[in-house]
Amino acid sequence: MKKIIVANWKMNPLTEREAVRIARAEDKNNVVIVPPFPFLGAVRGVLKNASLGAQDAFFEEKGAYTGEVSSAMLKKFGVRYAIVGHSERRRLGESDEMIAKKAKAGVDAGLKVILCVGEPMDIRRRGRNAAGAFIRKQLSRVKRSKSLIVAYEPIWAIGTGKNADPEEAAYVADVIRKMLHVPVLYGGSTNSRNAKSFLEKKEITGLLVGGASIDPKEFKKMAVIARDI
Numbered sequence: 001m002k003k004i005i006v007a008n009w010k011m012n013p014l015t016e017r018e019a020v021r022i023a024r025a026e027d028k029n030n031v032v033i034v035p036p037f038p039f040l041g042a043v044r045g046v047l048k049n050a051s052l053g054a055q056d057a058f059f060e061e062k063g064a065y066t067g068e069v070s071s072a073m074l075k076k077f078g079v080r081y082a083i084v085g086h087s088e089r090r091r092l093g094e095s096d097e098m099i100a101k102k103a104k105a106g107v108d109a110g111l112k113v114i115l116c117v118g119e120p121m122d123i124r125r126r127g128r129n130a131a132g133a134f135i136r137k138q139l140s141r142v143k144r145s146k147s148l149i150v151a152y153e154p155i156w157a158i159g160t161g162k163n164a165d166p167e168e169a170a171y172v173a174d175v176i177r178k179m180l181h182v183p184v185l186y187g188g189s190t191n192s193r194n195a196k197s198f199l200e201k202k203e204i205t206g207l208l209v210g211g212a213s214i215d216p217k218e219f220k221k222m223a224v225i226a227r228d229i
């Protein structure tokens, strides 16, 4: 599988105009752009090469669920990927069980699902076996699927400037691959300076990029590194 770069814009930028500007600049073949929900339509309108993703997707198809958006809606809207279980959502109360349901609903609706996992610092301090066990537990309810991708994002590495050691990330990616036979992305403080060290690992199929993804110059460099590897 060729290496992919996923731009998780999180709750950025503030305006549609800015979203369109960034999307145009980041519109490359091996890229998935994941804007906030209100900008999905405008971003869809300008992408020629990149795929469109959503930052979450609910497990019910339709009905009385105020504030939620379903995988079926997203699929019909032209979205190809959905992130589920990001640690910033787990922190708001999402359980492994809910996330496994979201992943299944996404796959059933025809989306490619990027399911996020990652250990906190106190687990990482106990070493790679403890981290591996923690991740296996987070994935214990998840069903294997050809449409599933797992993103390994250690919580302590997200938005902190402290990326994981690529060797350790590859170790966890291998644990996940052995368990579910799916491609694994790494995420957590990636940028154009460290992208290659992760992308050159055979266990790592791509990057889930947060902060650097709303800086088109920086993000484009990462997409080029992924393309040329």
Ligand code: PGA
Pocket: 008, 153, 157, 158, 159, 160, 187, 188, 189, 190, 208, 209, 210, 211, 212
């Ligand atoms: P970061 O975020 O690149 O800003 O660390 C990654 C993510 O949360 O997906």
